[in-house]
Amino acid sequence: MSWSRWTDPRRLIGAAVLLVVLASPAAAEDVTACGKFKWPLATEKSWFDAATDLKAYASGAAVGELADGALTVATKPMAEIAFALPPEGKPKPDKTAGALLAFDKVVKPGRYLVTLSDEAWIDVVQGGAYRPSGEFSGVHGCPGLRKSVQFEFADAPLTLQLSSASAPAIKVAIRKID
Known part of the structure; x- marks a missing residue:
């Protein structure tokens, strides 16, 4: 793959959005809270x-x-x-x-x-x-x-x-x- 493919602005923006969503404390809290039920x-x-x-x-x-x-x-x-x-x-x-x-x-x-x-x-x-x-x-x-x-x-x-x-x-x- 060429370097230009990895530096495509659409890919960089998409990766940044994904990282923000995954790193969101609220999303992590929700997943953690939902896992606290007894069953x-x-x-x-x-x-x-x-x-x-x-x-x-x-x-x-x-x-x-x-x-x-x-x-x-x-x-x-x-x-x-x-x-x-x-x-x-x-x-x-x-x-x-x-x-x-x-x-x-x-x-x-x-x-x-x-x-x-x-x-x-x-x-x-x-x-x-x-x-x-x-x-x-x-x-x-x-x-x-x-x-x-x-x-x-x-x-x-x-x-x-x-x-x-x-x-x-x-x-x-x-x-x-x-």
Whole structure:
């Protein structure tokens, strides 16, 4: 190769831009923060990144059967939501939004991850009672992922309740893990 090919201004500019992006502390922080979850969330991240393909619901919507995948739910003031049971999370004065989704059936009972794109408290109600949460993993500073909680779902209708949120819409991923 000739020297002039290596000194082409377009190549030099491209190389400089690449170095700036790779050396950016913010990009490094994001990658580091995303790696701090207790379990891998690459599947959920890829679902959330395909945001234009996500089905969007209003709070209170009936979703149908619960299946692996992601969706977006619009939040509204918690005072306007008829929760199946009062949220278990302690109310936060600066986070007054929430959402409710009703699933008709859990086709495959078992352990699931419920992952959110933004901060909110997660309650799952089945058979008129809270489903106890299992392990929890939450990270600040990971773009598009905020928390993930494990739940055991039975073969019955299920209500997903989100509370103490501030975002106008939250992406929710649900994935069977056993």
